[in-house]
Amino acid sequence: MIKVFMFDALRMATDEEMERDDTVFVLGEDVGHYGGSYKVTKDLHNKYGDLRVLDTPIAENSFTGLAIGAAMTGLRPIVEGMNMSFLLLAFNQISNNAGMLRYTSGGNFTIPVVIRGPGGVGKQLGAEHSQRLESYFQAIPGLKIVACSTPYNAKGLLKAAIRDNNPVIFFEHVLLYNLQEDIPETDYVLPLDKAEIVRSGKDITILTYSRMRHHVVQASEQLIKEGYDPEVIDIISLKPIDIESIKVSIQKTHKVLIVEECMKTGGIGAELIAKIIENCFDDLDVPPVRLSSQDIPTPYNGILEKATIIHPEQIVSAVKSML
Template sequence: MARLSYREALNQAMCEEMERDDSIFLMGEEVGHYQGAYKVSQGMLQKFGEKRVIDTPIAECGFVGVGIGAAMTGLRPIIELMTWNFSLVAIDQIVNNAAKIRLMSGGQFKMPVVFRGPGGAAGQLGAQHSQALEYMYANVPGLKVVMPSTPADAKGLLKMAIRDDDPVIFIEGERLYGVQGEVPDGDVVVPLGKADVKREGTDCTIVSWSKMLTVALEAAEVLAKENISVEVVDPRTIKPLDGETIYQSVRKTNRCVVVEEGHGFSNVGAEIVARVQRNCFDDLDAPIERVHRMEIPMPYAANLEAMITPDVPRIIAAVKRVMYLPESKPESKPQSKVE
């Protein structure tokens, strides 16, 4: 077991897979000579050379399309998007080509491509560079959507994503790259479609993923001091979603709060709530709450960014509401400090 950052864990996953399998290559903006915009591909150009670590022009539609073509002809590309915000220029390639080729060809063409990059807000990047877009991709049949929250999950899930024969949307937490954690040595994988109970508890279930999971765990810690025992479930894979692990938890706690970074309307939380009410209808003792980003484009001002983003006080307030407890503190107030 080694202590690694999230970014190092991702790097290790790619390097180990590329050593194992010659058909894997990495392509994207600044992945080579610059060592990655977020330094995830540090040292990979030196290790694997220019044929397998390829810098591209700033043309997402182009290099995403090239990745799809490469996958059709037998390679296993890892396509890095500098952030998922920029994937919207390439979304036609992802939705209309990557997601559909396998079915359209009657299974003749596999599509083993991983699209990876950071998602979510990272502090004063404004409306166009702070989006949480997992919802859009989760509605597209043919895609898998993976969102690790810890270094160990990041490594294990990326390995599985690379080995998968279907296109995987791999969304990394932009504010998680520096987070440290224990990562198993060697070839340890985490299966796609398996949730993980990150903290056990008995009074209320919180479902959360990526950066927001870390905020949910903080909230659980605070609530523990008030003798409220929160169970925190990390789906890890948004699609396919491991509903069963979530249902088991809700059947135990009878209460559920979903915390996510995306906007509140028509989000991933909606899908989770819809499934929980259907599968745990008689187990629920309170309405399910969703804690999410407010319904405006991300503001640039730091105090406003903090205000619209889910934080510990808002999560605590939601947990107390579903437990019918009086609120001890006011809901989150605007903060000027941003991580």
Template sequence: MNKMLMFDALREATDEEMLRDPRVFVLGEDVGHYGGSYKVTKGLHAKYGDLRVLDTPIAENSFTGLAIGAAITGLKPIVEGMNMSFLLLAFNQISNNAGMLRYTSGGNFKIPLVIRGPGGVGRQLGAEHSQRLEAYFQAIPGLKIVACSTPYNAKGLLKAAIRDDNPVIFFEHVLLYNLQENIPKHEYILPLNKAELVRTGQDITILTYSRMRHHVVQAVDELVSQGYNPEIIDLISLKPLDIDTIVKSVKKTHLVLIVEECMKTAGIGAELIAQINETVFYELDAPIIRLSSQDLPTPYNGQLEQATVIHPHQIIRAVEDLMITKKTFY
């Protein structure tokens, strides 16, 4: 096992796949000589050169379109968004080209494309650098969406995304890059369409992903000391949702709490509630509760910024309230 930071795990995954397959290349702003804004591509330019680690102009629509065209020809581009918020400038290319071309070409084209980079609410990065775009992209047909949460799953998921023949939007949280974890020295690949059962339990199912996984784990440590036994599921795959794993858990616990950093209105939690209600509504002993970020642009002010996202004490209170609700009716 090697103890590794998450940005190093992502860099190692990229390096291994570039070494394994000469069709893999990286492009984006400052990915070359500078090594990427968060050093995910550090050292790759010196190893692979200009043709496989391309520094681009500040023109997201142009270089994302270039990457889609390269994917059509059989190459395997990895687009790094310096900040995922900037990829809104390439929304047309992602939705009308990346998501559609395999279908509108009658299957003649494959789009083996990865679009990855930092997102989420950071620390005083301001509204335009703290957006949560997962729900924006979830509505686009033809995309796969993955949110890594640990160095271990970051490496295994990125390698799987690079090898996939479909466009994958790969979300990394800006505050998790310095997270450390032991990673196996041997190669491993993780499935892109499976949730992770982080903790088994009987009392309540807590669904979460990305940075909120760690807030949930903190909250559950306290809840366990109080005698509760929650089950934690890290969604990982935001599109498609691993509804089978979710349903299996709900049939056991009969209570659901969703903890997300996405906006409440039309967020990932909203889609989760819809699918759970469609599938196992009569297994629920109480209405599903979702804890989501405030529906407003993230403030620059540090205290206001913290007030917009969910924290462990709110998770603890929500679990306690749900358990009380269940006891009231049963």
């Protein structure tokens, strides 16, 4: 085992896949000489050179289109969005081309492209840099969407995403890059479409992902001290959602709480509730509850910013009220 930061786990995954497969390359703003805004591509330029670690102009629509075209010709590009909200400028390429070309070409083209980078509410990054884009991309047919939450799953999931023949949107939370964990030194790959049982329990199912996993774990520690037994599931795969794992859990606990950083209106939690009602309605003893961020642009002011997102004490209170 080796103790690494999450940004380093992502760098290791990229390096290992570039070494294993010479069709893998990275492109984006400041990914080369600078080593990436969050050091996920640090030193890769020295090892692989200009043709495999490409510094691009500030032109997201153009370089995302370049990556999709490269994927169509047999390469495996990794696009880094310096901040995922910048990729709204490439929304046309991601939706009309990345998501649809395999289908509209009748299967003549595969699009093995990974679009990854930091997102979520950081610390006073302002509204435009604090967006939760997972719900924006969720409606696009043809995409897989993954949200990593630990150094261990970040590495295993990114390696799987790079090897997948479909376009994968890979979300990393800006506040988790400095999270440290022991991970195996040996090569490992994790499934892109499976949820993770973080903690088994029998009283209530808590569904979460990304940074909120850590808030839920913190809340669970308090709940356990008070005699409650929550089951915590990190859904990881935002598209497709692993409804089978969720169903098994709800059949045991009969209650479900969703904790997300996404907006309440049209968020991932809304989709989860729809799927739970469709698939697990008869197993529920109480209506599902979701704790989501406020439906407002994220304030720059630190106190107001904190008030827009969910914190462990709110999770504890919600569980108690449901039980």
